[in-house]
Amino acid sequence: MTPDFSKYTDGLMPVIVQDAQTLEVLMLGFMNEAALAKTREEGKVTFYSRSKQRLWTKGETSNHFLLVVEILVDCDRDTILIKAEPQGPTCHTGDISCFGTANDQFSLQQLERVIIDRKNNPSEQSYTASLFAKGINKIAQKVGEEAVEIVIEAKDDNEDLFLGEAADLMFHYLVLLQAKGFSLSDVLKVLETRHKK
Incomplete structure (x- = not known):
């Protein structure tokens, strides 16, 4: 229309x-x-x-x-x-929304925005920025290491350790996506296409 x-x-x-x-x-x-x-x-x-x-x-x-x-x-x-x-906060105050954050529940999208900000505005104190500085090979290696660690923890019964490794894997995976020039929404589009088949 x-x-x-x-x-x-x-x-x-x-x-x-x-x-x-x-x-x-x-x-x-x-x-x-x-x-x-x-x-x-x-x-x-x-x-x-x-x-x-x-x-x-x-x-x-x-x-x-x-x-x-x-x-x-x-x-x-x-x-x-x-x-x-x-691609970062929308409001000039630094908030995600000009209406304040309507939903205080943390999301993967919020984490992705933080990762994008660390990539675009690196600081020496940022672990995320240091990953981007080391390059794609180091980031990919970290994803591999975290994937192995979650597999190891999956075989045991320690929920805290398993969830900790799951969080580490998710974080490094999102960093890898950004390093490759992609976003979580790109992956969701692929999944949506597969879901429709």
């Missing part, structure tokens, strides 16, 4: 951005036709900034882009919903 920008005298249509994985509402912005065209063309959410009086791509200074997964238009054609993959 095509949005009807003529419904607004200023040509600015409200746009709700939602995390494509968690479905959490991240922010509200406004688009004109040019902003929507740029969003579709580049795959990064671009708004019309009323304060700057120009097109503004979310993340243009912070690198916390909102990568477009899906664009939907409501039944009245006067509101846009964009499902996106955030």
Whole structure:
């Protein structure tokens, strides 16, 4: 469905951005036709900034882009919903959402965002950043080591050790995905395709 920008005298249509994985509402912005065209063309959410009086791509200074997964238009054609993959905090305050964190339950998506942030903004104190600095071979080796360790713990009855190794494997696996240029959503797409067969 095509949005009807003529419904607004200023040509600015409200746009709700939602995390494509968690479905959490991240922010509200406004688009004109040019902003929507740029969003579709580049795959990064671009708004019309009323304060700057120009097109503004979310993340243009912070690198916390909102990568477009899906664009939907409501039944009245006067509101846009964009499902996106955030590349870091959405809010300028550092929160995931401009509405605060609606869901305090920790998720793999939140962990992935932290990993992306450590990759893009490395510090000497960060273990994750040190893995990226060592390169793909070291990261892959760590995944292999953690996989062996979880297999060993699976044969015993110590739940704490087993779950600890499961967490280590999951963490290093997510780091490996990022090092290879992929995300958890890419893997979920493969699983979804297999599920439909």
